[in-house]
Amino acid sequence: AAASERVFGFLEEPEMADESQKQALLGRDSAGNPIQVKGDVEFEHVRFGYEPDKPVIHDFSASVKAGEKVAIVGPTGAGKTTMVNLLMRFYDLTGGTIRIDGVATNEVPRWNVHSQFSMVLQDTWVFRGSIFENVAYSKEGVTHDDVQRACAAVGLDRYIQTLPDGYDTKLDDKTSLSQGQRQLLTIARAMVQNAPILILDEATSSVDTRTEEVIQKAMDSLTVGRTSFVIAHRLSTIKNADMILVMDHGDIIERGTHDELLAKGGFYADLYNSQFAQTELTA
Numbered sequence: 084a085a086a087s088e089r090v091f092g093f094l095e096e097p098e099m100a101d102e103s104q105k106q107a108l109l110g111r112d113s114a115g116n117p118i119q120v121k122g123d124v125e126f127e128h129v130r131f132g133y134e135p136d137k138p139v140i141h142d143f144s145a146s147v148k149a150g151e152k153v154a155i156v157g158p159t160g161a162g163k164t165t166m167v168n169l170l171m172r173f174y175d176l177t178g179g180t181i182r183i184d185g186v187a188t189n190e191v192p193r194w195n196v197h198s199q200f201s202m203v204l205q206d207t208w209v210f211r212g213s214i215f216e217n218v219a220y221s222k223e224g225v226t227h228d229d230v231q232r233a234c235a236a237v238g239l240d241r242y243i244q245t246l247p248d249g250y251d252t253k254l255d256d257k258t259s260l261s262q263g264q265r266q267l268l269t270i271a272r273a274m275v276q277n278a279p280i281l282i283l284d285e286a287t288s289s290v291d292t293r294t295e296e297v298i299q300k301a302m303d304s305l306t307v308g309r310t311s312f313v314i315a316h317r318l319s320t321i322k323n324a325d326m327i328l329v330m331d332h333g334d335i336i337e338r339g340t341h342d343e344l345l346a347k348g349g350f351y352a353d354l355y356n357s358q359f360a361q362t363e364l365t366a
């Protein structure tokens with residue numbers, strides 16, 4: 084009964100709007116020639132609710148320059164994941180506009196928005212297939228060298244070389260990677276995707292301190308030269324962000340750099356100091 088409820092719920096969902104008439108594309112000039120997407124992102128009075136009468140995001144505005152690293156922090160339920168969902172256009176806005184390089188994301192097809200992003204999410208996913216296929220993922224024309232270079236950059240190459248089939252090793256129930264290795268594999272995947280905008284939902288727990296350091300380094304190198312949005316769980320990792328957005332109840336309640344926010348002595352400073360105190364205790 085529970086399963087059929089989900090199936091029928093899915094069938095009853097309204098169709099997504101037809102987008103076949105949308106001519107403009109990110110990454111193409113008006114004549115259709117490929118151009119580089121820079122990765123400027125602009126949120127202008129964004130409003131949104133998953134249900135029409137229950138707003139989650141009230142009035143979100145922020146302007147991000149290409150290549151900047153933006154951290155989004157805030158308590159659970161604040162709306163961090165929601166902002167990422169909206170940015171990638173998994174949902175349409177109730178009001179306001181999100182622009183990438185000055186183009187409103189609802190004026191181009193969804194697939195075209197999605198292809199501007201690489202994501203590294205907290206729950207890593209690998210699928211049944213070879214290591215090569217898992218890293219190359221949906222990108223076309225990826226060579227063995229591309230995959231190997233990315234795996235070397237995240238420190239996985241050596242391990243893969245020790246497997247009997249190397250990069251052709253099938254990942255299934257018999258050969259599986261550890262949690263840390265899976266996280267590194269998804270970072271390698273994002274490197275190969277090489278999209279102009281990056282979304283990182285930081286890994287927490289479940290890896291040892293050394294692996295965490297390796298992952299952190301790999302993530303840091305991934306953000307270089309890309310606009311990145313980092314949903315940070317440990318504030319120590321976002322000290323170098325160009326802008327920190329502190330969210331609570333769907334609103335930005337503070338914004339600035341780490342030093343500015345600490346000096347302000349508000350919500351962020353409290354959050355940081357409490358995490359810092361905890362680290363001191365456990366160390």
Ligand SMILES: Nc1ncnc2c1ncn2[C@@H]1O[C@H](COP(=O)(O)OP(=O)(O)OP(=O)(O)O)[C@@H](O)[C@H]1O
Binds near residue numbers: 139158160161162166
């Ligand atoms: N698919 C959904 N349908 C309806 N409401 C949702 C949905 N996803 C999230 N919400 C609601 O939207 C609000 C913001 O949730 P969101 O997932 O953005 O929080 P978050 O800041 O990412 O929290 P966390 O730190 O726990 O990941 C919450 O009140 C949540 O209950």
Ligand SMILES: [Mg+2]
Binds near residue numbers: 163164
């Ligand atoms: Mg979330």
